[in-house]
Amino acid sequence: MKEQSPDYWNQRYLDSNIPWDAGAVTGPVKAIVDSLGDKNLRILVPGAGSGHEVAYLIEKGFGNVTVCEWAPAAASLLLSRVPQLPGHHVRIEDFFQLTGEFDLILEQTFFCAIPRIQRKAYAGKIHELLAPGGALRGVLFSSEFPTEGPPHGGSRKEYLQLFEPLFEVRKLEICENSIPPRRKNEFEIHFVKR
Numbered sequence: 001m002k003e004q005s006p007d008y009w010n011q012r013y014l015d016s017n018i019p020w021d022a023g024a025v026t027g028p029v030k031a032i033v034d035s036l037g038d039k040n041l042r043i044l045v046p047g048a049g050s051g052h053e054v055a056y057l058i059e060k061g062f063g064n065v066t067v068c069e070w071a072p073a074a075a076s077l078l079l080s081r082v083p084q085l086p087g088h089h090v091r092i093e094d095f096f097q098l099t100g101e102f103d104l105i106l107e108q109t110f111f112c113a114i115p116r117i118q119r120k121a122y123a124g125k126i127h128e129l130l131a132p133g134g135a136l137r138g139v140l141f142s143s144e145f146p147t148e149g150p151p152h153g154g155s156r157k158e159y160l161q162l163f164e165p166l167f168e169v170r171k172l173e174i175c176e177n178s179i180p181p182r183r184k185n186e187f188e189i190h191f192v193k194r
Contacts, residue, residue, distance in 0.1 A: 004115055006070040013049075013073035020109050020151065021049060025056040027177030028139050028188050029108050033060055036104070040064060044102040044129060046095045047110030051078035058084050066102070068095050096121060101131045107138030107189065112151035119162055127166040130193040136167065139186045142174060156187070167191035
């Protein structure tokens, strides 16, 4: 599958073929970040791409932000856009091989980019990387798509089957502040590690 290759994603960034890039932090993610109180949270942003969410976190005073990105071109773009982020906080590697412990994992267009067959492994890896009581927050698509992805859509039923065994589901609701192309097609999620 094309999306299982770092070369595929790297080439997309080299070609500036990144139509999912909203050009700024999106409303739902901005609201999540604005709701966070503890500036010392250890935050992971997997598949951060251009890093609009990372830039917003840094702007808001969160100093312990780590990025996992396996496309070197995306990591370079992110570091050029967010020079305040220490280079050693950008880990160019396969998310499924990542180690560490985080208080919050911020999900924005990473889950929808991985092959469907990796979704259960994703839920398990998120659980493994989170500290006790840590949370997965962000957005997931709320419908299926008529074409083969990425991006891959999903449903409430699928997400509950994947995440409820490992997480307390505190929020799984349609976003009211999505960008126009995603309006009424995103769930805001807040899943807390059991």
